Amino acid sequence: MREIILTLAGIINNIHDTLIDMFGLQMTDKELHFWIIGIIGIITFFFVYVCFKIIEAMKWSITILSFIYTFTVMVVLVFAIELQQAVTNRGNMEFADAVMGLWGFLVFFMIYFVLAVIIYIIVKMVKRK
Known part of the structure; x- marks a missing residue:
């Protein structure tokens, strides 16, 4: 880093x-x-x-915009934490740490996305009947 x-x-x-x-x-x-x-x-x-x-x-515009905004905030936060580690000498300042932090957000977002799609499909199927 x-x-x-x-x-x-x-x-x-x-x-x-x-x-x-x-x-x-x-x-x-x-x-x-x-x-x-x-x-x-x-x-x-x-x-x-x-x-x-x-x-x-697009149909999911608010979700897409919310994701973009949140991801941007997370990038700033992750690099701020890494810089703080360099300044205070608490922890190692590594690019890999930043990448893993962002990867964590993406994994949790994908879990949310899959659950949201499943619930959306179930609600659509119930409304048809």
Whole structure:
């Protein structure tokens, strides 16, 4: 996990240096964050908006959107816990731990999904009779 974070930090630093070299601007970190995160954010917003409009037309739209939101929160939570372990030296900061935590959520969600489908089918069959 440390290696991944260090690699990502190196990539970000290279992008920072490239942007400064390309545009010849000397931006502070705050100014650079303003522009880069702003641009990434608005591009992400439009992509998510289009995807969610497509999902909105589907039968299980609220369930799908709830899953996407929950999974996003779980990703942030898992990596926050891993970073906390690195800062406090309590436990090992490993990417595998993060993956297993997310895998746990996916397994429990699949159990819920299977039970929900079974109940849905039973209710449909009872209503037909």
